[in-house]
Amino acid sequence: xxxxxxxxxxxxxxxxxxxxxxxxxxxxxxxxxxxxxxxxxxxxxxxxxxxxxxxxxxxxxxxxxxxxxxxxxxxxxxxxxxxxxxxxxxxxxxxxxxxxxxxxxxxxxxxxxxxxxxxxxxxxxxxxxxxxxxxxxxxxxxxxxxxxxxxxxxxxxxxxxxxxxxxxxxxxxxxxxxxxxxxxxxxxxxxxxxxxxxxxxxxxxxxxxxxxxxxxxxxxxxxxxxxxxxxxxxxxxxxxxxxxxxxxxxxxxxxxxxxxxxxxxxxxxxxxxxxxxxxxxxxxxxxxxxxxxxxxxxxxxxxxxxxxxxxxxxxxxxxxxxxxxxxxxxxxxxxxxxxxxxxxxxxxxxxxxxxxxxxxxxxxxxxxxxxxxxxxxxxxxxxxxxxxxxxxxxxxxxxxxxxxxxxxxxxxxxxxxxxxxxxxxxxxxxxxxxxxxxxxxxxxxxxxxxxxxxxxxxxxxxxxxxxxxxxxxxxxxxxxxxxxxxxxx
Amino acid sequence: xxxxxxxxxxxxxxxxxxxxxxxxxxxxxxxxxxxxxxxxxxxxxxxxxxxxxxxxxxxxxxxxxxxxxxxxxxxxxxxxxxxxxxxxxxxxxxx
Numbered sequence: 081x082x083x084x085x086x087x088x089x090x091x092x093x094x095x096x097x098x099x100x101x102x103x104x105x106x107x108x109x110x111x112x113x114x115x116x117x118x119x120x121x122x123x124x125x126x127x128x129x130x131x132x133x134x135x136x137x138x139x140x141x142x143x144x145x146x147x148x149x150x151x152x153x154x155x156x157x158x159x160x161x162x163x164x165x166x167x168x169x170x171x172x173x174x175x176x177x178x179x180x181x182x183x184x185x186x187x188x189x190x191x192x193x194x195x196x197x198x199x200x201x202x203x204x205x206x207x208x209x210x211x212x213x214x215x216x217x218x219x220x221x222x223x224x225x226x227x228x229x230x231x232x233x234x235x236x237x238x239x240x241x242x243x244x245x246x247x248x249x250x251x252x253x254x255x256x257x258x259x260x261x262x263x264x265x266x267x268x269x270x271x272x273x274x275x276x277x278x279x280x281x282x283x284x285x286x287x288x289x290x291x292x293x294x295x296x297x298x299x300x301x302x303x304x305x306x307x308x309x310x311x312x313x314x315x316x317x318x319x320x321x322x323x324x325x326x327x328x329x330x331x332x333x334x335x336x337x338x339x340x341x342x343x344x345x346x347x348x349x350x351x352x353x354x355x356x357x358x359x360x361x362x363x364x365x366x367x368x369x370x371x372x373x374x375x376x377x378x379x380x381x382x383x384x385x386x387x388x389x390x391x392x393x394x395x396x397x398x399x400x401x402x403x404x405x406x407x408x409x410x411x412x413x414x415x416x417x418x419x420x421x422x423x424x425x426x427x428x429x430x431x432x433x434x435x436x437x438x439x440x441x442x443x444x445x446x447x448x449x450x451x452x453x454x455x456x457x458x459x460x461x462x463x464x465x466x467x468x469x470x471x472x473x474x475x476x477x478x479x480x481x482x483x484x485x486x487x488x489x490x491x492x493x494x495x496x497x498x499x500x501x502x503x504x505x506x507x508x509x510x511x512x513x514x515x516x517x518x519x520x521x522x523x524x525x526x527x528x529x530x531x532x533x534x535x536x537x538x539x540x541x542x543x544x545x546x547x548x549x550x551x552x553x554x555x556x557x558x559x560x561x562x563x564x565x566x567x568x569x
Numbered sequence: 570x571x572x573x574x575x576x577x578x579x580x581x582x583x584x585x586x587x588x589x590x591x592x593x594x595x596x597x598x599x600x601x602x603x604x605x606x607x608x609x610x611x612x613x614x615x616x617x618x619x620x621x622x623x624x625x626x627x628x629x630x631x632x633x634x635x636x637x638x639x640x641x642x643x644x645x646x647x648x649x650x651x652x653x654x655x656x657x658x659x660x661x662x663x664x
Contacts (some may be wrong), residue, residue, distance in 0.1 A: 182644050275624050289623065318629055389609045400584060407585075409657050414650035420660050422585070430587030438586060442577070442596065443603055445584040459610050461620030466613070468621060500599055501606055517624020541625065 084109050085245035086564070089154060089302040090329075092248060096143055096153045103143070103153030107136035107197055110155045114199065114246045117568060122221050123231075123241040125160045126168050127200035135197045142195065151309055152195030157247040159238050160201040161208055162188050162293075163282040171284045172216035173206045175406050175413045175432035185282025186314045187251055187293050194309035199247050203237030206434045207403065208258055208286045210234050211506040214497050215436040222493070223266060224565040225531055229490035232262030232506070238296045239266035244568040249297035249306050253283060255290045256391055257485075257510025260522035263296055264485035264534025267524045269551065269561060270296040271303050274541050275517035276321035278307075279314035287398035288319075290391075290514040299561045300523060300551035304328035307544065326545045335549025339373035343550075344478030348384035349509055355488040357528030362484045365525035365535040368557055369482070369550065377478050381470040386463045387512040388504060393447050393460035394515070399437075400444025406432065439500060468516040471538075480550055481538040484509055485522040489531035509536060519544045523551045524560040532560070570604035572597050 084106055087095065095101055111129055118124050132155065139153035163169045163181035165188075170176045184192070192198070205215040213221040213236030221236040223229040224244040231240040235252030239262035242250055252259040254272035263270030271294045278293040285291060295306035308329060313322040345366065350359060370376055408414040408428025415431055418424035433441070447456035474481060487508055496503040513520035518541060522534040539547040555561050572580075574593040577600065581588045588596060642655060651658040 180648060182641070182648060276627065315630075315632070319623070319627060321625070321627070383613070386610060386613060389607045392603060392607050393610070404585075408650065409659055410645070411648040411650075418660050421662050424660055425585040426582075426587040429585055430581075430589075433586070435592075438581075438588065439596065439599060439603075441584050441586060442580045442600060446572075446580050446600070446604070447607075449580070449583060456607070458620050459615060461622060462615035462618040463610055463613065465618050465621040466615070468624065501602055504603075504606075515624075 085113060085248070087248070088299060089151070089248060089297065089305045092154050097148065103136040103139040103197060104133060106153065107132045107155050107199065110199055110247060117244055117246060120222060120227060121224060121240050121244055121246070122219055123203055123237040123244070123246055124157065124200045125170055125172065125203050125218050125237070128167055128198055131167070132197055132199050139195050139197055149193060149195030151191065151305060153197060154195070155197045155199050155247060156191065157199050157202045157238060157241050157250040158188060159204055159235055159251050159253060161204060161253055161284045162251060163284070164188055164198065164201065167201065169201070170217070171207050172204045172218055173433065173437070174217045177217060177413065179412055183282060186279035186316065187283065187310050190312060191309055196309070202241055202250055205234035205236065206437050207284065208234040208253055208255060209399070209436050209440055211257070211261055211503050212496065213237065214493065215434055217434060220493055223490045224568050225267060226490065228492055229531065230265070230493055232265035232486070232490065234258040235296060236262045239263050239268055239270065242266070242268045242296050242298060243565065245564065249295055249302055251293060251310070252296045253291060253293045254514065255286050255395060256514050257507035259294050259296060260485050260510050260520060260534070260536060261507060263522040265490040265532070267532030267560070267563065268296055269299055269303055269521065269523045270294060271307060271521035271544065271547065272513065272519065273307065273311065273544050274321070274519045276319050277544070278311050279317040279320050281314055281316040285402040287395040288402060289398060290395060299555050300548045301329070301332060301555070303521070304332050304548050323542070328545055328548055331545040332549055332552045335552050337373060338369060338550065338553055341374040341480070341550065342377050342478040343369055343374045344377050344379040344474050344481040346379050346381045346384065346474070346481060346483055348381050349483035353487050353508065354484055355528065358484055358488055358533050361526035361528060361533040362535050365554065366482055368554055372553055372557070379474045379478060379481070381474060381512065383463065383466045383470050384512060387467055387515055388508055390460040390463040390467070390515060391511045392443065392504060393456045394464065396440040396444035397448050397457050398444070400441045400448060403437070403441055408432070436500070464515045467512050471516050471518060475540045480547060483536050485534035485536040489528050489533060513538050517541070519547055521547050521551060523554065526560055570608060571601045572604070
């Protein structure tokens with residue numbers, strides 16, 4: 081059995097059903113790759129070998145019995161932000177380094193119900209706060225294309241694991257770009273669905289009005305299989321949307337013709353700050369869609385430059401509220417020998433959280449403190465409305481919006497670690513979709529030097545099927561999504 | 570917006586979070602930098618703009634007022650730092 085790691089989800093499904101290989105063999109093959117390659121990548125925090133092999137044997141039985149689910153026997157990895165029953169769920173924080181989740185997140189449950197086999201939990205920025213995976217308590221993840229570079233973040237472990245094919249697919253979460261930016265920097269595909277499409281139950285909260293889960297995989301076709309299984313109404317998430325889940329894999333087949341598709345190119349996304357070689361690769365991708373019949377439309381999203389400032393009010397404010405639950409009393413880290421209750425709170429939180437998490441909690445605490453609420457949080461919510469209105473206007477003229485995912489390729493480890501503001505600007509093109517709640521994705525579209533470049537597609541609400549279709553047509557014409565870093569081929 | 574070390578200590582106290590004395594100055598610098606950056610919001614007149622709390626203007630779903638959760642106290646307390654007789658223990662608050 082050679083090269084199962086190069087197969088698509090559809091090929092893995094077919095191979096399992098045809099008996100070319102068993103789920104147990106597949107799990108073994110990926111576990112072997114993890115054992116061989118992960119020591120240098122650090123993409124996984126926990127590898128659940130025994131559990132994976134057990135789940136794979138059960139999947140093999142269901143395949144044999146003819147009761148296979150949509151992803152029966154397909155291995156995948158979960159970002160360590162998703163609660164997994166009986167398995168450490170750390171959120172890459174010292175605060176939760178001892179936390180064994182007492183229940184499964186809905187996303188984990190949905191994928192297990194579809195038959196997927198969990199290989200382990202992937203590394204990430206602590207509490208999903210970061211764009212480089214350097215804030216993890218478990219150390220940084222390395223980019224499979226260049227070990228001295230970051231994989232992006234916060235879903236950096238998931239993106240690196242897929243890029244090196246230490247899993248065929250992985251889950252991620254995206255609050256300001258945390259699926260799309262690492263997907264771009266690692267040369268893989270990732271989609272953040274419409275806010276509310278995928279349940280947030282059991283997904284450790286960062287900024288609740290922005291957080292959304294989605295899959296990372298090699299191609300749009302793979303994402304279609306994953307998203308169809310992840311998505312769905314969940315009464316346990318108060319912002320879950322009660323809508324039927326589209327049959328994404330089937331809809332891809334009808335994506336054929338792009339004739340007449342209007343692709344908007346926001347001029348604000350191609351200005352100063354965009355690396356020249358990254359911009360060139362994105363323009364080449366856009367030409368492919370044009371050749372396939374799409375019409376390019378010059379558009380403007382005039383409030384784009386306000387997205388990052390508004391985000392760094394909304395996200396820290398919500399983070400400071402959400403992370404108030406970590407108090408050293410009910411679960412998670414507790415300091416040694418607390419003198420009194422205040423000392424217990426302060427030292428448990430001071431010792432349990434890393435520097436960037438503390439920074440964001442303090443920004444959030446400040447902007448929500450008495451007398452500042454209107455000047456910061458309400459002001460940011462008003463800008464959020466203006467940014468959302470920009471998109472609403474644009475979607476009257478165009479069907480999808482295309483542009484770069486990130487302003488540059490993967491940067492060196494340590495290059496931005498000391499300067500939070502420079503780091504925050506890594507998400508300059510991704511944050512607006514979170515503020516507006518729109519679906520958006522990134523797919524690989526070439527290289528700048530030796531490092532991959534991602535092109536971003538932003539769609540109107542609930543237009544995931546169209547986004548996946550447009551991306552799939554591109555991937556039928558190109559092979560960037562099949563490229564693997566040499567050392568992991 | 571320039572925060573002093575004293576401001577940082579006050580904010581950290583509000584957040585119930587201890588920070589090392591030696592970290593107060595670097596935090597004062599980085600937090601001030603972020604707040605300056607965020608102040609770019611003020612360049613835009615937002616008079617009359619309705620604040621947006623939810624992208625799809627959804628409202629909270631209500632359900633019937635019925636018990637839906639099982640008692641899982643033992644399971645949840647198995648993950649607590651310190652419990653006794655079903656109670657979470659903290660340092661004495663009332664003398």
